Amino acid sequence: MGTKGKEKIITVLFWFSALIIIAILVGIIGYIVVKGISAISWDFITQPPSRAGKEGGISTTIIGTIYLTLVAMILAVPFGVGAALYLEEYGRKNTRFGYALKLTAETLAGIPSIVYGLFGFVFFVIFLNMGWSILSGGLTLAIMILPTITRTAQEAVIAVPQEYRSNSFALGATKWYTIKRLILPAAAPGIVTGIILSIGRAVGESAAVILTAGSSLGMPLNITDPARTMAVHLYILAMEGISMERAFGTALLIIVLIVIINYLANLSLRKLARQ
Template identity: 45%
Template sequence: MIDRLFSLGLWLIAALVTLVFGWLLVDILIKGLPIISWEFLSEAPSRAGRDGGIWPILVSTLLILVVAIAVAMPLGLCSAIWLAEFTRLDGPFGRRLGLTLDILAGVPSIVIGLFGYAFFSGFLGLGFSILSGGLTLACMMLPILVRTAESGLTAVPDEWRHAAAALGMRRASVLWHVLLPAAAPAITAGALLAIGRATAETAALIFTSGYVDRMPESLGDSGRALAVHIYDLSMNVAGGDRAAYGSALVLVCLIVIINLLANLLSLHWAKRKVTLA
């Protein structure tokens, strides 16, 4: 009876979360779909975003994400490999480093935004720019990427490493052909969590990438991200709710597309693992 009640409680919680998420998604679809058009996606905003489109904002968002992913993915993956394969996680240094990463993963985004404003925008002289915003988001993504990738690598059985060593494989070959394909689901999950958080980030980008809604000409120009644009339309612009719903729908679609691409990459790595096996 206790097990049945516990299972029923879990199903009810899952159903409640699904209903809330479905209600939000339906609300965005109903109010956002009438706004979506080619003009909305290809034109620049006008009248503080009430009219026009979101093309410069969409370009700025993609550029910020490209900078963040290009910096965070190799650093996070290399750090995870170093932690999992070259460091004793049960030692004093490994425990302290793991605790530090866990703390950094839970730091509020506004704090990371203030750090990015002080360090990238101020100390490094990048100012309000796409590069400053992307580097700040990379700092936000790194702890999540490192911890999930490190957990995936440590979950690979040691017998696989021993078998590869017995076959005379170099350590780099073992990492590339055995360990990374085996840990691909965990790496993908970490990447999805990190990219999803970065894509929908607002507080950190207000202080770093800026508020300008014109088309950026380089990574050194200021650019408004979609999440910042939605916040501005809904909070500061009278009559901007209509465009805010359309921008929110585009942001949801962008996150879905990124998730699908990450899943396709994970499936590709999984097929490589099966072929090697």
């Protein structure tokens, strides 16, 4: 067979792989939409669940999800980005400490979430006596996503051209000024990507959350209140055979919520970067 023929076959094969990926994605989302759309109504979104979720809506779990994710992000983002900035801009390069931190971050990123859940349960819920609460769950999720945020922020900061720094310093800028005005804006898209990935993980997490935030159907008001997130609600609805239709409805809303949160995160952080 000639070179041209081979090229053609390879092109078709790659095209086919791309097609399969798209088909799977569209298939799953389409299936969830078809199965879940009938459960969704205004009441489903705005009413609290009753009779263990058989009736009513899922409003408390939506609030629980947003609340928990927000707490996790507020805890994890400053520390993650701060650690990345320390490692790349302040700390000495190529030290054992930096290497150890990089290795730790990568190892931590690979630990299954249920292990984090177990740790959070023993440490925050029982040992620190925080009980099943937004706080325990938020702390556990924060620890879980911290490695991802740190590593992506680190990569984003590394990718900022070295010349920006030397030019800025040569103009008399301090490190902090350079970071604030040049490095962070230039690294923002990369950092936002890490944050969005982490939001996705936090919103979708069930195992670690069930062990640390509990599965109460009440409306979480205080940070010390327990809460059930949408993912946990979905799990319980499906596992206990309460209602498959409502489980799919919840799944659909999780996807919608993630899309909305990503959009907002993108928008606000880009705006922040421009200032």
